[in-house]
Amino acid sequence: MPEHFLVGTTLLFEDLLGFLRALAGAHDLEIWLFVLLVQSVFSGLMALWFWRILPTRFREPRGYILGLLFSFSFFIPLVGVFGFFFAVLMGLYWQRKKRHHPFDSMFLPEFDLVSREPEIKFGSGGIKACLDNAAMPPRRRLQALLTMQSVSPRTSNPVLQNLLNDSGEDIRLVAYGLLDGREKKINHHIYDELQRLESTQNPALRLISLRHLAELEWEFVYTTLAQGDLRKRALSQALGYLDQALDIDTAQAGLWFLKGRVQLERQQYAEARFAFDTAQQHGLVVARLYPYYAELAFAQRDFYQVKKLLMLIKQGQVPARLESLMQYWLPSVAVVNQGAMEQAK
Amino acid sequence: MTFPRAEEADIALLLEGTFPYVAGGVSSWVNQIIRGFPEYRFAIIFLGSRVEDYGDMKYALPDNVVHLERHFLYNPEVGAPIQPRHGDPQTFEKMANMHKYFRDPHAHCQYAGLFSQIVPEMGHNGKASLEQFLYSHESWEYIKAQYLQNCTDPSFVDYFWSIRSMHTPVWMLSRIAENFIPVKAYHTVSTGYAGLLGALLKAKRARPLILSEHGIYTKERKIDLFSAQWVKDNRNLFQQNPTEVSYFRQLWIRFFQAIGKQCYDQADHIVALFENNRLRQVEDGAPSERTCNIPNGIDVARFGALRSLRPEQTPQVMCLIGRVVPIKDIKTFVRAMRTVVNRLPQAEGWIAGPEDEDPSYVEECRQLVNALGLNDNVKFLGFQKLTELLPKVGLGVLSSVSEGLPLVILEGFAAGVPAVSTDVGSCKQLIFGLDEADQALGAAGDIVGIADPQALAYACLKFLTDQAAWNAASEAAIKRVETYYTQAQMFGSYRKIYQQAVQWQA
Numbered sequence: 001m002p003e004h005f006l007v008g009t010t011l012l013f014e015d016l017l018g019f020l021r022a023l024a025g026a027h028d029l030e031i032w033l034f035v036l037l038v039q040s041v042f043s044g045l046m047a048l049w050f051w052r053i054l055p056t057r058f059r060e061p062r063g064y065i066l067g068l069l070f071s072f073s074f075f076i077p078l079v080g081v082f083g084f085f086f087a088v089l090m091g092l093y094w095q096r097k098k099r100h101h102p103f104d105s106m107f108l109p110e111f112d113l114v115s116r117e118p119e120i121k122f123g124s125g126g127i128k129a130c131l132d133n134a135a136m137p138p139r140r141r142l143q144a145l146l147t148m149q150s151v152s153p154r155t156s157n158p159v160l161q162n163l164l165n166d167s168g169e170d171i172r173l174v175a176y177g178l179l180d181g182r183e184k185k186i187n188h189h190i191y192d193e194l195q196r197l198e199s200t201q202n203p204a205l206r207l208i209s210l211r212h213l214a215e216l217e218w219e220f221v222y223t224t225l226a227q228g229d230l231r232k233r234a235l236s237q238a239l240g241y242l243d244q245a246l247d248i249d250t251a252q253a254g255l256w257f258l259k260g261r262v263q264l265e266r267q268q269y270a271e272a273r274f275a276f277d278t279a280q281q282h283g284l285v286v287a288r289l290y291p292y293y294a295e296l297a298f299a300q301r302d303f304y305q306v307k308k309l310l311m312l313i314k315q316g317q318v319p320a321r322l323e324s325l326m327q328y329w330l331p332s333v334a335v336v337n338q339g340a341m342e343q344a345k
Numbered sequence: 346m347t348f349p350r351a352e353e354a355d356i357a358l359l360l361e362g363t364f365p366y367v368a369g370g371v372s373s374w375v376n377q378i379i380r381g382f383p384e385y386r387f388a389i390i391f392l393g394s395r396v397e398d399y400g401d402m403k404y405a406l407p408d409n410v411v412h413l414e415r416h417f418l419y420n421p422e423v424g425a426p427i428q429p430r431h432g433d434p435q436t437f438e439k440m441a442n443m444h445k446y447f448r449d450p451h452a453h454c455q456y457a458g459l460f461s462q463i464v465p466e467m468g469h470n471g472k473a474s475l476e477q478f479l480y481s482h483e484s485w486e487y488i489k490a491q492y493l494q495n496c497t498d499p500s501f502v503d504y505f506w507s508i509r510s511m512h513t514p515v516w517m518l519s520r521i522a523e524n525f526i527p528v529k530a531y532h533t534v535s536t537g538y539a540g541l542l543g544a545l546l547k548a549k550r551a552r553p554l555i556l557s558e559h560g561i562y563t564k565e566r567k568i569d570l571f572s573a574q575w576v577k578d579n580r581n582l583f584q585q586n587p588t589e590v591s592y593f594r595q596l597w598i599r600f601f602q603a604i605g606k607q608c609y610d611q612a613d614h615i616v617a618l619f620e621n622n623r624l625r626q627v628e629d630g631a632p633s634e635r636t637c638n639i640p641n642g643i644d645v646a647r648f649g650a651l652r653s654l655r656p657e658q659t660p661q662v663m664c665l666i667g668r669v670v671p672i673k674d675i676k677t678f679v680r681a682m683r684t685v686v687n688r689l690p691q692a693e694g695w696i697a698g699p700e701d702e703d704p705s706y707v708e709e710c711r712q713l714v715n716a717l718g719l720n721d722n723v724k725f726l727g728f729q730k731l732t733e734l735l736p737k738v739g740l741g742v743l744s745s746v747s748e749g750l751p752l753v754i755l756e757g758f759a760a761g762v763p764a765v766s767t768d769v770g771s772c773k774q775l776i777f778g779l780d781e782a783d784q785a786l787g788a789a790g791d792i793v794g795i796a797d798p799q800a801l802a803y804a805c806l807k808f809l810t811d812q813a814a815w816n817a818a819s820e821a822a823i824k825r826v827e828t829y830y831t832q833a834q835m836f837g838s839y840r841k842i843y844q845q846a847v848q849w850q851a
Binding site (some may be wrong): 309 | 716799
């Protein structure tokens, strides 16, 4: 700051000197020109110096501000500069009251997509009908296909698999891309889990990995991604992992439950029943097993038992997807109900 | 490394990600065409993504390639210094109208000619220069307005940078076009960036443009983009519409559609390999009267000589000849091998093709072989000389999800090897025949649906276990390729097009 003061004072003094010289006796052209030159140089320096000490927000636009300072200094020597100095002080005072903030807080705007996108309707048949109908416009079918991304793989995979033979190439390829992506994800997890399994001898950690591996192999079957020989292979892989896991801890109800489901898919009914019973012994809630016992009974053609088990399911909360099944199997609810209650007692 | 340079040439081949740096069907075709026309001097522009994605040349350059230059669209260039500028409102209005045409060519056909008007302004000092696009006030205002009007993704920042990164290669192509040597005709082997370069060259130099499409580039890009992980979607759960792909995905798809359409608009000859692809081109905006079909053809005599080298008993070897990339769906082939080996334990599955294009996919395939316990039966052979490979093969297999008119099937046919393929591209036509006379020759193998390993396996087993069925298919294969898919037929069709293009006078 003392440096600024010194430079400023010197410039002011020189400015004053130039002004006095001009007043003193400027009677010929040369002197006038000289005075003007000296005045321009000092005004320029004055402007530059003054610009440098200005607060940052007053410095831009640079060209205009420098021009203004120069003009004050040049055309109104002495008074101009002080006048400007005074103006800046006033400006600073007023700005303090209503300073401009470059950033302000505001409410998040509502991002309204509804008005942007055309309304999509798939007609009375819904998405599945739209996909099955090759005569529908391709764009509409593609949109229907994209909704499959948000439908659970268990439900959407069979639909996508059907579309692999569709006449529209785009449809075929997008369906393939979706299925391939899902499969890749499971394979990726299996690969990671196998690495973890190989890297540890700790039984607790091995148990976790084996369980995950069995679940991932089961996922291939459950979501219908694996078919034919590959499905058989996935089931036997899952079974292998489950047996290894149960060797580590035989009291895991969840593992027995999964083993029961795997055996049921393999049509090994006695082994499936044994696994479900063991799961129950180790604490699995029996109500969770009713649908699987019913499936077992159905596979073994014991239809009375199927009805009985469905009755028991009906007493609890019936999942929506079982509603139609219930209606088919239990037309005379009252009769069977009574029998089942007695049996349950 | 030095490349051949010339002051001028007869025909410029515009090649994106193919000959001479990538081995594959299209590259072999390009090689075949150059060697088939020794009377013409060829210049080549190779367009790649990044320099590190490509190794050495996979093909020896034929003597009649007199000029080669290569450009990499995603290698950062040192740009002009950033300077604010106003931008010319009239030029930006033209650009806005051109984009209206891109969005809906039928409704805005009056703007079809704007591309040719804007191209001359794309140079360094032009009103539509890269600097104007990147740094002008008008450009900013235009991008802002477009975002407000159309974008359904909440992030303006992502929109802004998507637009910039998407369009910057266009100016790079314009610069390439500006500095290229004079030639008599341009021949692009795909739409996409190479096709756009062709359109730019046509607009700048007014020489004929030929387009030969093997696959449909726009369609393949679209499928890739549907599942691409790198495209952002910033919509939250409540903003998402499950029937719509994210806006940035749509943006990229539209970009490739627009540059594809530009290539169709500018091209004088639009060649497809088979009728379905030609119809697809017309559907995508190619003027029907400029389209035609020229199927691939091969040197039947060269491959026919291999028949005498075949062993008497058909080897139980199924061979997939192709690059190890997702579009070939190698995994379905591997899965099919599981079923085949369950029934024929000594059967082998060979995968013969370069493995350097997508190493992570190669790794996935190897893991699958391992997981399915097929290490003794499935072999990855890498790039192979077909003349040495084909006599040892019992059955050609293609499990691709997309194909054009695969040369490997024809080459196998000529060597007497039938094929089982997925129902893609023109494979059905190759296996079962196109018209009545062709169909009368018999089936040269079988066709199955895509991604159906079980069906693929059963179709293969049919030929591997029944010598009579194999013999019949082999005979049909030889007759079909000799009758309909010879090199001479293909060269004859291209000779007419080349002559017309080279001799064209304004």
